[in-house]
Amino acid sequence: MPCKRLEMEPRVGGKFETEGEHGDMKFLFTGQVLVYDPPQEMTVEMNPAHVSLPAGMLLTFRLTPLESGRTRAEIIQHGFERYGDSARSLYEAFERGWDLVPLEALRELVEA
Numbered sequence: 001m002p003c004k005r006l007e008m009e010p011r012v013g014g015k016f017e018t019e020g021e022h023g024d025m026k027f028l029f030t031g032q033v034l035v036y037d038p039p040q041e042m043t044v045e046m047n048p049a050h051v052s053l054p055a056g057m058l059l060t061f062r063l064t065p066l067e068s069g070r071t072r073a074e075i076i077q078h079g080f081e082r083y084g085d086s087a088r089s090l091y092e093a094f095e096r097g098w099d100l101v102p103l104e105a106l107r108e109l110v111e112a
Contacts, residue, residue: 016044055082
């Protein structure tokens, strides 16, 4: 899911907007920052422009220090229960869209 553009105001209530493409599908998500607690966690609520949803999707980026001196990096898409009967199909659609590209990009930034 390569991101071509990301705009974010790093504060609770700040703007979050990203666009890119996955295969033949282009995407645009807009929303706001819900949790901003550097360097441990950031959670955003984002609304896909290509699908009408009753509530925004939740995406959490979390960094957890490990005893070995390494860091666990997690990207968690959650809150699907907010969509009632369509939660399962929405979850499955977005699960197919994730790959390791975001974590590999994060590793490149950290190791640079």
